[in-house]
Amino acid sequence: MADLSSVRPYGDRLDDGIVQLSFTLPVPYALSAKQAALELARKMSLDEVEVAHYQRLCEGYTHFVVYGRCREAVDFEQLRQGSFEIQFMTEHEIDRFIDQHFHRKLVVVGASTGTDTHSVGIDAMLNAKGFDGKHGLEAYKGFDVHNLGSQVSNAQLVAEAIAVDADAILVSQTVTQQNLHLHNLTELVDLVEAEGFRNRSLLICGGPRLSHELAKELGFDAGFSRGTYPNHLGTFIVQELLARKSADVLT
Template sequence: MPRSVDLTAVVPYADHLDDGLVQLSFTLPVPYSLAARKAALELAGKMGFEDPEVVHYQQLTDGYTYFVMYGRCVQSIDFTELQGDGFDIEYMSEEEIERFAEEQVGRAIVVVGASTGSDTHSVGIDAMLNLKGYHGHHGLEGYRSFRTYNLGSQVPNSVLVAKAIEVGADAILVSQTVTQQNLHVHNLTELVEMVEAEGRRGEMILACGGPRVSNELAKELGYDAGFSKGTYPHHLATFIVRELASRVAAG
């Protein structure tokens, strides 16, 4: 009979239940050598992994070595104690969103979006906004209830905010992909500060997204919501129409 999962002490699964095995990869700024391999093993031990193993290592370039390792994680998580952060909402379908928007908002919902700062990655914001959408789901441009402006990538925050004010946007949507040196945090924070400086924070929903963005981070930075990998346009649209409807209801 298969063993059942103990949800009060969840550990990673690799080969069999409860083996705790984890694969990790990293680069050390040391020359490719047996000493480098030893350094990686010691480091994994210091990280708390038991029985660390180097399964692959290679020179990346002079003075740098890349490792793939296995190790046994000795920590566990009590899954029964965990709750989401209130963002596991029931998403509506495109048709439900259209109906809801018509009934509860009753006018076109204007959204302006961009990938900001020096970030050139445009696929995320295009996936949310453009008609073509993502994995067979229309972007907001394809919804009757939305009027969309996609400014593209490498858009200065000041330009995005100015456009949002010009068109009377209900929501500003920001995409951030590059996180090197915490660039995303800087860009995201700057946008909130600009909206606040313009005295518009209360009028606009601010949402951001990207592979390393989470709802927690977004909230921390002053956004109303944050979205990550696996987001579809109807997830974003559900959030916007519900948020807007509650603001309309509150007057």
């Protein structure tokens, strides 16, 4: 059994710390390049480092695959306390869960708001086609999805959420230049609160530079970043709504 208070990567045996790294250095393909890669890997807290593979990429650049033994460990027990801990359900499990606990479709409204034109993230979550072979929520039997697209004002998103009595409001933000996303996300939270809708609906954001911690700080219920699949979002929505329904928190 792994000691979850001190977790290390493993390759052959539990706790052996073995990792594989791949990276490119802007140096010519030569023995000195290999030395540079080994030295760098040691500086990354790796022991017993070896270059498993290296090759010339183009003039002046070399690519490496390096193995090593990681000295560091993390306290997984402590990390998962107070963080966002859910076991992801599949599309079919989520649909069954909705059927069993809600006896109706759950309504979600989403958009990429403000001046942000990046629609791929919100489409990945919502459109039937989904992302990386996983359906978006539109393809689920248990969700009624309203995807408003991109460059939608926060006011429009909130108005639509109120009009359809949304169970969850979803916002995607990609452009972070000059903290635009922070202003926009804060404005959305303020608007939902001003409309008296904050306790009626979950408020969820996503985007490549967001984290769950940042989202919570800004007043959202959850934040999702890279590597998110629609079933991750779906799992959060159904479990959180049920928890709130049981605790009688949603009005």
